[in-house]
Amino acid sequence: xxxxxxxxxxxxxxxxxxxxxxxxxxxxxxxxxxxxxxxxxxxxxxxxxxxxxxxxxxxxxxxxxxxxxxxxxxxxxxxxxxxxxxxxxxxxxxxxxxxxxxxxxxxxxxxxxxxxxxxxxxxxxxxxxxxxxxxxxxxxxxxxxxxxxxxxxxxxxxxxxxxxxxxxxxxxxxxxxxxxxxxxxxxxxxxxxxxxxxxxxxxxxxxxxxxxxxxxxxxxxxxxxxxxxxxxxxxxxxxxxxxxxxxxxxxxxxxxxxxxxxxxxxxxxxxxxxxxxxxxxxxxxxxxxxxxx
Numbered sequence: 001x002x003x004x005x006x007x008x009x010x011x012x013x014x015x016x017x018x019x020x021x022x023x024x025x026x027x028x029x030x031x032x033x034x035x036x037x038x039x040x041x042x043x044x045x046x047x048x049x050x051x052x053x054x055x056x057x058x059x060x061x062x063x064x065x066x067x068x069x070x071x072x073x074x075x076x077x078x079x080x081x082x083x084x085x086x087x088x089x090x091x092x093x094x095x096x097x098x099x100x101x102x103x104x105x106x107x108x109x110x111x112x113x114x115x116x117x118x119x120x121x122x123x124x125x126x127x128x129x130x131x132x133x134x135x136x137x138x139x140x141x142x143x144x145x146x147x148x149x150x151x152x153x154x155x156x157x158x159x160x161x162x163x164x165x166x167x168x169x170x171x172x173x174x175x176x177x178x179x180x181x182x183x184x185x186x187x188x189x190x191x192x193x194x195x196x197x198x199x200x201x202x203x204x205x206x207x208x209x210x211x212x213x214x215x216x217x218x219x220x221x222x223x224x225x226x227x228x229x230x231x232x233x234x235x236x237x238x239x240x241x242x243x244x245x246x247x248x249x250x251x252x253x254x255x256x257x258x259x260x261x262x263x264x265x266x267x268x269x270x271x272x273x274x275x276x277x278x279x280x281x282x283x284x285x286x287x288x289x290x291x292x293x
Contacts, residue, residue: 002184005164008163021040047072054144054146065110068114071117072118076120079124090210090215093106137162141164144169161272167226171214173214179241181238241254
């Protein structure tokens with residue numbers, strides 16, 4: 001897996017031969033270009049990069065917005081849900097007029113209105129063990145922003161197996177958590193949580209609630225991590241599980257080490273094929289339709 005990761009990162013950081021910006025691009029990205037840590041070369045790296053955003057909901061909305069604004073050339077959006085009125089409290093990709101529309105189409109329209117120079121690829125599917133690898137191979141980096149543990153474990157395992165960097169995050173009530181996984185170089189999500197909790201063990205956001213602005217705070221951190229991965233700059237949240245308590249306005253990083261017996265990222269993994277777990281955050285059919293965080 002280390003070799004695959006190095007290959008992905010090498011592609012991201014390959015030399016730039018020409019800085020052929022249009023006048024419009026120079027104006028659009030000028031605040032990046034004047035940063036010594038980015039410059040014209042770094043902006044070109046951003047422009048040619050590709051990122052897959054899993055979930056067009058509370059976390060995926062700010063992530064996709066800022067990646068599109070930054071100029072990430074190809075952004076894939078995975079979500080098989082439709083926009084519901086209850087989403088609008090936090091899912092800023094969507095508008096009142098979007099209610100009833102597919103989230104991926106609403107997201108694509110919003111992102112292209114912000115930056116028409118990009119390629120926004122909608123995936124109106126629920127990720128599973130049979131489709132995720134074909135989708136992943138098209139992208140340099142992944143952002144996981146789903147609202148259920150089975151998807152989080154599926155994305156983590158697939159990214160580890162393919163050497164794809166991934167930003168993992170979750171929000172609940174007034175708290176958020178973020179971990180960046182660089183396969184072969186740092187711990188994965190299973191080093192922290194070896195197995196998903198049983199169905200029904202964790203209340204869903206529909207049951208427990210979530211402060212809408214939490215999604216923005218955590219999603220912006222994820223977008224920042226992705227841009228740092230693309231640029232090869234700064235320290236990532238690899239090996240650091242960042243906890244955010246909004247009520248206390250406190251950020252607390254917790255060190256996480258690679259588990260030498262991790263079932264997925266260890267030298268001798270016991271899990272070598274992708275697993276489709278039952279959804280732990282599924283709500284009863286009689287309740288409001290499920291929605292991404």
